Structure formats: C-alpha cells, structure tokens
Amino acid sequence: MSQTPTSPSPRRNVLEIPTYVAGKPPAPRPGLTSYKLSSNENPYPPLPGVIEAALAAVEQMNRYPDMGNSALYDALAAKLGVPVSDLAAATGSVALIYQLLQTFCDPGDEVVYAWRSFEAYPIAVAAAAATSVRVPLRDDGHHDLSAMSAAVTERTRVVIVCTPNNPTGPSVTQGELDAFIATIPSHVVVVLDEAYLEFVRMDDAVDGVATYRAHENVIVTRTFSKAYGLAGFRVGYAIAPAPLAGALRAVSLPFGVSGVAQAAAIASLKAEPELLARVDNLVARRAELVGGLRDVGWQVPDAQGNFVWFALGERTGEFAAAAEEIGITVRPFAGEGARVTIGEPESIERVIELARRFGH
Incomplete structure (x- = not known):
C-alpha cells in the first residue's frame, strides 16, 4: 500500500532532469586580456541599426509585445521564401526543441539523437517525460546516420x-541527410537543428529550406543567437509544414519573444550584408585556428561551426585549467573533450600556444 506524500513532489522525470551547464566567464588575469571562448558567442558588437531598433522597442516596454510575431514572420518569410504559416518563433531555437518534444512525445516515447551533441537535448527529452536514445558519434566527430x-x-x-x-x-x-530521411518512417518527426548554418563552408552543404519543402515530417530550427549576435535577446525560429508549425505555435509561451528581441531580429535581417562579412571573418579565423592546431600536431575534427573540438578524454579538466591560467575559458565536457569558440583575433594565437604547450 503506497503512502500519501507529506509534501508536494515534482514528477519523477523532473527530478531526473540533468542540469544545463553554461559556459563560464573568464577570471581576470593581471596583465592579460581575458577571452570568453566557452559559449559560442559572436565576439562582434551589435550590427548597425540593431541598437537603435532595440532602443525604440524599449520605449514601448509598458505594452505587451506582438504575440503573433507578425513583423518578424513577414521578414523571415520574405528572406526564406516560405509562407508565414510555416514559421514558429520562440526564445531561441532551444525553446523550439522543448516545444516540439512536448508536442509530439507522450511519456516513454523515444527521441533519437547523436551523442555527444547539444547538451540541452537530454534535458528537453527528460522534461517531456520521453526517453533518450543516444547514438555514439563516429570517431571523427560526425553523426553515425546508419546507426x-x-x-x-x-x-x-x-x-x-x-x-x-x-x-x-x-x-x-545533403546527400547523407537525404539518404537518412528516406529510412525514417513518415510519422516520425525529423528535426534539423541548424543553429550554426551560417558558418558552414563545405561541398554538398545541407539546404534546410529545400529539405523541409521535400518532406512532410521535417522541422528546421534556427537561431539569431550565433551568427546574428543576439544571444542576449533569445530569439529563434522553426520552419516546418504548416500543420507542424501550427502545433509548435499552439504550445508556445504567450508573448514569449519580447518586443525588443523581435525588433532586434528584424533589424539584423536588414543588416545581413554586414552580418555575412563578419561571418566570413570568423570563418577565416576558424581556418587560421584549425591550421595552427594541426601545425602543432593536433588532429581536430572538421570545424563547420564557430568553434573547434579538442578530444581530450580524461585530460579535459587539466586542459580547461591550463586555459584559465592564460586568460581564456573553454567549455569542458568531463571525460570527453573541450569546445573552444572562435573569438577575437588575439585569442586565436593564444589557443594555438595553449595547444602547443599542452601537447596532443
């Protein structure tokens, strides 16, 4: 016979939710400029016109934001060539991951994803009372799509x-993705998480919009936090067939995307030429860092985001501590490795020197 609880208790799946670990800010080091390379943030200041648009929106803070994100949807629809009915906005693309799992999963349903991958996936799955099925990455850091x-x-x-x-x-x-989707039952939602798509420079790169158009079960999630430099405002969006996008909007938090965030996102879209020039600069720095690391003996995986990965295993904590000693913070994943963001130009040489001293 079960006993009556004596105090409120969260659902069991809530008690099992792992804690999200955010990137640490750098500690001051006398005589050194510190660099935060732990959160994949864009090191550039806001794009021209974005601050002005945000300040104008701040002047209306006594009013609720547009719950329908109308102007933002119109701007995205024009940029992407998709109908407004196929869009859903939220507080970052991570919120859309939470919403779609809430929308499509009953307790105990399974969610398949690669591991190691985005740290929020197992948290979102647990919050939805679903079950994570983690598929190990290949040794080169790529998804094992067959597995x-x-x-x-x-x-x-x-x-x-x-x-x-x-x-x-x-x-x-795109070829790998097409072959993979062809193996997935049509009632299973395939989420294409493209938080870093603006940084991709490779042959046969994925076209997320074309992929969603070709399938009734594909949802593409994107964000303004990375390339667009709006990490502090929290705005992302999904592109999906109208029934799926409508379901995401149905479970969204009312007024979730603030008026300031909407205004800043629209202004950032208008400033896209400047954005793309900055992204090109970061891609050039990425190439400089990857080349420098390989010159000192490191075999880092192909880097298509605004970060590089050091597979360190049990030396991960030691590497993170050594980085802090020279004024940079990285994102360690205990027992696995460390992620290092592409930051300011001066930080590139310091990371290469850290790698050279640490040894591969």
Whole structure:
C-alpha cells in the first residue's frame, strides 16, 4: 500500500532532469586580456541599426509585445521564401526543441539523437517525460546516420540531427541527410537543428529550406543567437509544414519573444550584408585556428561551426585549467573533450600556444 506524500513532489522525470551547464566567464588575469571562448558567442558588437531598433522597442516596454510575431514572420518569410504559416518563433531555437518534444512525445516515447551533441537535448527529452536514445558519434566527430536509423523503433517519435554538430563541429552533407530521411518512417518527426548554418563552408552543404519543402515530417530550427549576435535577446525560429508549425505555435509561451528581441531580429535581417562579412571573418579565423592546431600536431575534427573540438578524454579538466591560467575559458565536457569558440583575433594565437604547450 503506497503512502500519501507529506509534501508536494515534482514528477519523477523532473527530478531526473540533468542540469544545463553554461559556459563560464573568464577570471581576470593581471596583465592579460581575458577571452570568453566557452559559449559560442559572436565576439562582434551589435550590427548597425540593431541598437537603435532595440532602443525604440524599449520605449514601448509598458505594452505587451506582438504575440503573433507578425513583423518578424513577414521578414523571415520574405528572406526564406516560405509562407508565414510555416514559421514558429520562440526564445531561441532551444525553446523550439522543448516545444516540439512536448508536442509530439507522450511519456516513454523515444527521441533519437547523436551523442555527444547539444547538451540541452537530454534535458528537453527528460522534461517531456520521453526517453533518450543516444547514438555514439563516429570517431571523427560526425553523426553515425546508419546507426541512428537502426536505432529507430516503433516507439520513436522524434529524431534530431544537429548540423553542424555542437560541440564536435562536423556537418552532414545533403546527400547523407537525404539518404537518412528516406529510412525514417513518415510519422516520425525529423528535426534539423541548424543553429550554426551560417558558418558552414563545405561541398554538398545541407539546404534546410529545400529539405523541409521535400518532406512532410521535417522541422528546421534556427537561431539569431550565433551568427546574428543576439544571444542576449533569445530569439529563434522553426520552419516546418504548416500543420507542424501550427502545433509548435499552439504550445508556445504567450508573448514569449519580447518586443525588443523581435525588433532586434528584424533589424539584423536588414543588416545581413554586414552580418555575412563578419561571418566570413570568423570563418577565416576558424581556418587560421584549425591550421595552427594541426601545425602543432593536433588532429581536430572538421570545424563547420564557430568553434573547434579538442578530444581530450580524461585530460579535459587539466586542459580547461591550463586555459584559465592564460586568460581564456573553454567549455569542458568531463571525460570527453573541450569546445573552444572562435573569438577575437588575439585569442586565436593564444589557443594555438595553449595547444602547443599542452601537447596532443
């Protein structure tokens, strides 16, 4: 006979939710400029016109924001060539991951994704009372799409493909993605998480919009936090067939995307030429860093995001501590490796020197 609880208790799945670990800010080091390379933030200040648009929106803070995100949807629809009915906005693309799992998963349903991948996936799955099915990455940091396909069962409701993969860096190709989707039952939602798509420079790169157009079960998630430099405002969006996008909007938090965030996102879209020039600069720095690391003997995975991955195993904590000693913070994943963001130009040489001293 079960006993009556004596105090409120959260659901069991809530008690099992792992804690999200955010990137640490750098500690001051006398005589050194510190660099935060732990959160994949854009090191550039806001784009021209964005601050002005945000300040204008701040002047209306006594009013609720547009719950329908109308102007933002219109701007995205024009940029992407998709109908407004196929869009859903939220507080970052991570919120859309939470919403779609809430929308499509009953308790115990399975969600298949690569691992290691975005740290929020297992948290979002647990919050939805679903079950994570983690498929190990290949040794080169790429998704093992064949193994992910084999992991799909009759209980699978969602499959997530993170491309470029955070934190290891490689992207899948369009050919690989097409072949993978062809193996997935049509009632299973395939999520294409493209938080870093603006940084991709590779042959046969994925076209997320074309992929969603070709399938009734594909949802593409994107964000303004990375390339667009709006991490502090929290705005992302999904592109999906109208029934799926409508379901995401139905479970969204009312007034979730603030008026300031909407205004800043629209202004950032208008400033896209400047944005793309900055992204090109960061891609050039990425190439400089990857080349420098390989010159000192490191074999880092293909980097298609705004970060590089150091596979360090049990030396991960030691590497993070050594980085802090020279004024940079990285994002360690205990027992696995460390992710290092592409930051200011001066930080590139310091990371290469750290790698040279630490040894591979």
